[in-house]
Structures are given as structure tokens and as C-alpha cells.
Amino acid sequence: MNRWRTLALGLLASAALGTAPLSAQDVAPSAPPAVAAAEPAKTPTLEELAADLGDIQAYINNGARVTEAGKSKIPGPGPGHNAWQMVSTALVLFMTLPGLALFYGGLVRKKNILSVIAQCMGIAGLVTILWWACGYSLSFGAGEGALAPFIGDLSFKFLEGVEPTAVGAGYHWISDSMWCMFQLTFAIITPALIVGAIAERMKFIAVLLFTAIWMFAVYFPFAHMVWAGSGFMCGPLNPEAGIKAIDFAGGTVVHMTSGWSALILCIILGKRKGYGKDQMTPHSMVMCAIGTGMLWVGWYGFNAGSALGADGIAANAFTTTTLAAGTAGFVWACSEWILRGKPSILGFCSGIVAGLVVITPGAGFVTATSSVIIGVLAGIIPFLAVAYLKRILGYDDALDTFGVHGVGGTLGAILTGIFADEKANSVVAGLKEGLVGEQLKAVALTIVWSVAATVVIALIVKILVGLRVDPEVESQGLDLAEHGEAGYEH
Numbered sequence: 001m002n003r004w005r006t007l008a009l010g011l012l013a014s015a016a017l018g019t020a021p022l023s024a025q026d027v028a029p030s031a032p033p034a035v036a037a038a039e040p041a042k043t044p045t046l047e048e049l050a051a052d053l054g055d056i057q058a059y060i061n062n063g064a065r066v067t068e069a070g071k072s073k074i075p076g077p078g079p080g081h082n083a084w085q086m087v088s089t090a091l092v093l094f095m096t097l098p099g100l101a102l103f104y105g106g107l108v109r110k111k112n113i114l115s116v117i118a119q120c121m122g123i124a125g126l127v128t129i130l131w132w133a134c135g136y137s138l139s140f141g142a143g144e145g146a147l148a149p150f151i152g153d154l155s156f157k158f159l160e161g162v163e164p165t166a167v168g169a170g171y172h173w174i175s176d177s178m179w180c181m182f183q184l185t186f187a188i189i190t191p192a193l194i195v196g197a198i199a200e201r202m203k204f205i206a207v208l209l210f211t212a213i214w215m216f217a218v219y220f221p222f223a224h225m226v227w228a229g230s231g232f233m234c235g236p237l238n239p240e241a242g243i244k245a246i247d248f249a250g251g252t253v254v255h256m257t258s259g260w261s262a263l264i265l266c267i268i269l270g271k272r273k274g275y276g277k278d279q280m281t282p283h284s285m286v287m288c289a290i291g292t293g294m295l296w297v298g299w300y301g302f303n304a305g306s307a308l309g310a311d312g313i314a315a316n317a318f319t320t321t322t323l324a325a326g327t328a329g330f331v332w333a334c335s336e337w338i339l340r341g342k343p344s345i346l347g348f349c350s351g352i353v354a355g356l357v358v359i360t361p362g363a364g365f366v367t368a369t370s371s372v373i374i375g376v377l378a379g380i381i382p383f384l385a386v387a388y389l390k391r392i393l394g395y396d397d398a399l400d401t402f403g404v405h406g407v408g409g410t411l412g413a414i415l416t417g418i419f420a421d422e423k424a425n426s427v428v429a430g431l432k433e434g435l436v437g438e439q440l441k442a443v444a445l446t447i448v449w450s451v452a453a454t455v456v457i458a459l460i461v462k463i464l465v466g467l468r469v470d471p472e473v474e475s476q477g478l479d480l481a482e483h484g485e486a487g488y489e490h
Contacts, residue, residue: 062309064172076165078173081309085174085182088305092185095298096120096192103291103349104196105487107399110283111477112200113487119195119207124188126208130215131184132159138216139183139223140169142230149232149242152224171308182305183223190219190254196399197262201272203469204482210265210461217453218261222253222446233442236427244431245442246420248317249306251361251413256446259406263397264454269467271396273474280398285345292349296325299356303363316424317363320371321356327372328355331379339387347383350404354382357408362416365428370419377415382408413443 054066059078067073101120105113127135134157141152156162162169162176170179191211198207225232226247233252235244247253272280282288303321307314332351333343358378359371366374386403397403417439422429431438461467468474473481480486 059173062171062173062307062311062313075167077167077175077178078309081171081173081311082175082178084310084314085178085305085308088301089178089182089185091298091301092182092189092305093124093298095295095302096124096185096189099291099294099298100189100192100195101291102287103295103353104199104399106284106287106289106291107196107282107346108199109280109477110488111479111486113283113479114483114485115204115478116195116199118204118483120192122204122208123192123195123211126211127188127191127215128184130212131180131187133157135187135215135220136162136180136183138220139187140228141224143224143228148230149238149240150225151221152228174308179308183227186250186254186302187215187219187223190250190258191215193255193258193401193405194262194265196401197266197397198269199398200478201398201468201474202269203466204478205465206461206467209465210457213457213460214261214453217457218257218450219253222257222449226253226442233445235431235438243438243441243445244435245413245438246365246416246427246431246435247361247413247442248364248416249303249360251357251409251416252442252446255357255360255405255409256413256443257450259402259404259409260447260450261454262401263395263406264451265458266397266402267395268455268458268462272398273471275396282346285349288349289345292352296352296356299325299360303356303360307364313364313425316367319368320359320363320366320374323368323371324359324375324378325352325355327375328352328358328378331376332383335380335383336387350386350400351379351383354378354404354408357405358382358412358415360409361412362419365416365420365425367419367421367424370421374412374415374419377411378408381411410443410447413439413446 055072055074057063058065059074059081062081065072097120101117104116104120108116134154136159137154137156138152141155142148143150143152159180162180164175164177166176167173169176170182191214194211194214195207224230226234226245228234229237231238232241233243233245233247234241235246245252274280299321300318304314304318307317329348329352332354333347336347337343355375355378359366359374362370362374382404385407386400389407390397390400390403395402414436417436420428420432420435422432428435458467469478469481
């Protein structure tokens with residue numbers, strides 16, 4: 001019995017200290033006294049191992065470190081959790097390029113496909129530079145004085161102090177650099193979503209200038225308010241938050257800001273030439289369907305990646321994301337079938353994306369069954385907005401950014417307050433009381449801020465460079481006129 005106890009202690013010691021494990025042969029009786037032998041190393045007791053094993057246990061559970069940072073046996077990023085964060089970051093970037101570019105590209109007329117791809121690529125490059133210069137710092141810096149709840153500071157400008165071997169900026173076991181890059185991919189796709197509302201008629205230079213100003217006026221403040229520890233709407237991290245709302249992966253930050261801004265911008269921009277008279281059907285539903293599949297796959301990085309580790313919360317977000325997307329795609333197509341006689345591929349694609357949008361703020365906070373209910377609602381309410389509300393109000397949201405992301409994001413934020421469950425995430429336990437009211441406050445603030453900012457920014461851009469291409473350019477197509485290339489030879 002003592003022999004096996006010694007073996008068990010040895011195995012624990014090797015796990016904590018990185019030494020070679022003991023085998024059964026290593027604990028054989030020592031040599032006879034006549035043979036000189038080196039004195040064996042003392043085997044640590046269980047008590048002596050406790051501190052080191054605490055960090056190992058914390059790593060496995062994706063929890064806070066037990067040992068002080070300077071004394072930990074594993075002071076840097078945890079390989080497994082950090083690997084999932086790297087994969088998630090790549091998946092979220094994959095959502096924009098090529099996912100969103102193909103999804104939107106297939107929905108426009110063929111003379112404008114390259115303009116949509118160029119806008120997605122241009123936004124990706126512009127936002128990357130802004131994020132490096134000051135965007136990350138303004139989003140996740142602590143902030144100063146009365147502005148601290150609303151915007152960060154410049155303490156991380158040019159990514160100063162953001163080190164790949166450091167941890168804690170995002171979570172306990174992921175690299176600070178990976179946290180920064182993960183959030184960059186969210187910052188890229190958010191303004192790119194707006195492209196869908198203004199497709200086929202807005203100048204490329206105007207898109208870039210609008211994006212640059214919009215990031216400072218809308219995205220950076222909302223990323224800070226919702227996800228930074230000092231944020232005004234960060235219920236899970238800020239006990240002093242003015243609005244104690246929850247947003248797991250970006251219902252307000254990403255979908256509502258982009259969706260409501262898209263509505264206002266497309267109204268100010270005006271309808272496409274020939275809208276309501278000419279045929280403006282998607283030129284390639286095959287391309288749109290491929291883009292939809294890419295978005296669905298990439299969304300696992302978006303939602304499950306927001307758990308910030310490969311743990312049970314990530315597994316739950318992965319599950320709820322799948323169930324909501326599949327359910328919403330089916331329900332949207334069935335709604336079309338009932339009301340219009342046929343289930344279209346566009347209906348399946350739109351429904352899948354709507355399900356992904358609506359589940360985003362609650363992915364890590366709701367149970368599997370709740371996600372199916374959310375999926376049903378996501379397949380009905382955004383469908384009604386796209387099929388009927390747009391026609392009633394008469395705005396030209398070219399690719400239904402508002403109907404899917406604005407309406408869907410708003411719906412998701414509210415449903416998160418209704419269905420959030422501490423069984424899915426213990427964070428909910430301290431916030432559940434009055435949560436629906438807090439979510440409604442967050443929704444109201446997001447709408448008012450996004451709408452007001454967009455009106456001002458659009459007027460500034462219109463004065464400086466103009467918003468819309470000339471009628472001749474619009475007729476010819478933006479591909480040749482603005483980029484000197486054609487997506488197709490014929």
C-alpha cells in the first residue's frame with residue numbers, strides 16, 4: 001500500500017513540477033547498504049503540492065489562478081484555452097472574409113459584386129489600423145473620470161503593453177494579444193454589416209469615411225460600455241454599472257448598432273435607381289448560400305469563442321448557436337411556404353442568419369430548449385420585418401441589414417433577459433432580478449445613440465465627399481466605375 005501511495009505522490013509531483021513521471025520500478029526497494037547510492041530526492045507531500053495543483057485545477061476548469069502570477073508554474077496563457085481563442089479569432093475573421101463578402105455579393109446584381117467585396121476588404125483594413133492605433137485602447141482601456149463608463153483611454157495606444165505572453169486583459173488563461181485580436185475581428189465585421197443596406201449606390205470613399213467616424217462615435221463606446229470592466233452597461237463585471245444588462249457576444253454592440261445605423265443611412269442615402277420598378281433580384285443564390293454556410297461555421301467562433309476558453313460555457317454557446325440557427329432557417333422558409341407558396345433558398349439563408357443574430361446576446365446564458373424557442377421567434381419576426389415592414393415604410397434596405405440585424409439584434413437582446421438561466425451560466429444568478437427591464441434600457445440607449453450618431457456622421461460625409469455615386473455610375477455598375485474591374489467577363 002505504501003508503495004502505491006508513493007507512486008501516486010510521484011505522479012502528482014511530476015504533473016505539477018514538469019519532471020519525468022515515476023514508474024512502479026522506480027519505487028523498488030533501495031540497494032543494499034554495501035552498495036553506495038545517491039540519496040533519493042524527497043517526494044513532496046500532498047500538502048506541499050496543493051498550491052501548484054490549484055493552478056492546474058483552475059486551468060482545467062477555466063477559472064481564476066490560485067498561485068500568485070510570479071510564482072505560478074504556468075504563468076502564461078494556457079495552451080488549450082488559448083488555442084481555442086486563436087481558432088475562434090480566425091473563425092470570426094472568416095465570417096467577414098469571405099463569408100459576408102460572398103453572402104452580400106451573391107445578393108447584389110452582378111455589376112456590383114466587386115464593389116461589395118471591396119467594401120468588406122476596405123473596412124477590414126481600415127478598422128485594423130484604427131484598432132492598432134487607438135481603437136483597442138478606447139474600447140478596453142479603463143477610462144478616466146466621468147467618461148470612464150462610456151469610453152476607454154489611450155493607455156494601450158499602438159498596442160503598448162499588450163503582450164502575447166501576458167494574460168488577464170480578457171480572461172485568466174488567454175493571451176492578451178489574442179484577446180486583442182479576437183475583439184478586432186468583431187470590430188471588423190460590425191461596420192461591414194452596414195454595407196448590406198447601402199449596397200449598389202454609395203461611394204467607396206464615402207463608405208470608408210463613414211466607417212472611420214462611426215467607429216469612434218459608435219463602436220468603440222459600445223464595446224467599452226458593454227464589455228469593459230468599467231462599462232456603463234456591463235452588468236457581469238461592473239457592480240456600479242448604470243444599466244446592469246448582459247450581452248454574451250454582441251447583440252447590442254454588433255447587431256443593433258450596425259442594424260439601426262444601416263436603416264438611417266439607407267434612408268438618408270435614398271433608394272436605388274429603379275427601385276420598385278426594375279428587377280433587382282440576387283445574381284447568384286449559389287454564392288449567397290455558400291456565404292451563409294461560411295457565416296454559420298464562423299459564428300461558432302463568434303459565440304462559443306466569447307466564452308474565452310474551451311469550457312462548458314463554450315460548449316453551451318456552441319449548442320445554442322446550432323439549435324437557434326437550424327430552427328430559424330427552417331421556420332423562415334416554412335413561413336414563406338405558407339404565405340407565399342414556396343420555400344426559397346433566400347428564405348433558408350436569411351432565416352439561418354437571423355437565428356444566429358438573435359441567439360448571439362444570449363448564447364452563453366440560455367439553455368438548449370430556450371434556444372429552440374428563440375430560433376422559432378427569429379424565423380418569424382425578422383421575416384415579417386423583411387417581407388412586410390420594409391414594403392409598408394418604403395425604405396430601400398438593399399440586402400435587409402436592418403430587418404435581420406437591427407430587428408433581430410433588438411429581439412435577441414430582449415429575449416436574453418427573458419430566457420437567461422443560471423443553469424446555463426452562474427453569472428445570471430446575481431443579475432436575473434429585473435433583467436428584462438435592464439435589457440430594455442440597453443436596447444433604448446443603443447437605438448437612440450446609433451440613430452443620432454448616424455444622422456450626424458452621414459451629414460458630415462455628405463458635405464465632405466458626397467454619399468452617392470452619380471446616376472450614370474449607378475447604371476453602369478460600381479465595379480467598373482469605382483474599381484476598374486468586372487466580376488464577370490460577360
